[in-house]
Amino acid sequence: MTQILHKSVALNHGTGLQRTHIGAWRVDDDCWGFRVWAPKRQRVRVAFLSTEKTRQVAEVVPLDAEADGYFYGLADSARVGTLYGYLLDDDERLYPDPASRFQPEGPHGPSQLVDATSFEWTDKNWPGVELVGQVIYEMHVGTFTHEGTWSAAARQLEELASLGVTLIEMMPVADFPGRFGWGYDGVNLFAPTRLYGTPDDLRRFNDQAHAAGIGVILDVVYN
Structure with a gap:
């Protein structure tokens, strides 16, 4: 069963540019974070789809309202490759994540959880290039x-x-x-x-x- 772990994450907008996670991101092996901006909504839930071809909703869990129209939560049973989307207020339509990292079925389909840190790069010594003088x-x-x-x-x-x-x-x-x-x-x-x-x-x-x-x-x- 998916569980939302209610951990407080402050949104500090008073000291200039702040980096805040948006979308879905991997916290650790058994935990994913979710944050979406929905300022005109009173209730936001994240829905996880089954792995079956029927694409049925397998889990629905609520997100907590934060400041400035954001909703946030941590899910402890989502996995890399899981399809998900958001349910807004009483609307039962599944909306893709506007900050999705992958849409395997196109822009109108469900979003997919992607681990952005798992790829093994080999370019550690890549120095970069200057823009001037390039072909x-x-x-x-x-x-x-x-x-x-x-x-x-x-x-x-x-x-x-x-x-x-x-x-x-x-x-x-x-x-x-x-x-x-x-x-x-x-x-x-x-x-x-x-x-x-x-x-x-x-x-x-x-x-x-x-x-x-x-x-x-x-x-x-x-x-």
Whole structure:
């Protein structure tokens, strides 16, 4: 059974910029934190879906109201890969997490728990690159290869390096509706689109780009 552990986390807005977790994050092996901003809602619950194809709601647990419209809680039985969403007030529709890290079924489907700390990077000595004087290759991942994935694009990194490319600018990668797009209609700004692969595929692409001596930057759209 999922249990929300009521631990107080202060939101300090009086001393300049403060870093506060938003979305879902792994606290430890048996605990996940959840925080969502829903200032017009009186009640917010996080719902976990079953692993069956029916996608039935298996657990529903309440979040505590915080200051400034935030709701927060800790769940002790969620796991990496669990599908989840939010129930708002008495609305029984499942809403995806606006700060989701992955939407495996698209922007309107359930969100998925992702451990952002488990990937094993090999670029510890990567020095970075200066922006001035670089040879930039603008890449649309979906059309760069026949497969249209980060994994397929990574297999072309050595060739790009041989051409003198020193910096790849990826066109927007935030998840967006539909099957094809330039990425300029992204709606899940923290979730790399499932069309190109998984979040770890994106991490691996960056890791391998650094191994090839190529930096990676993003074209981003926030409006």
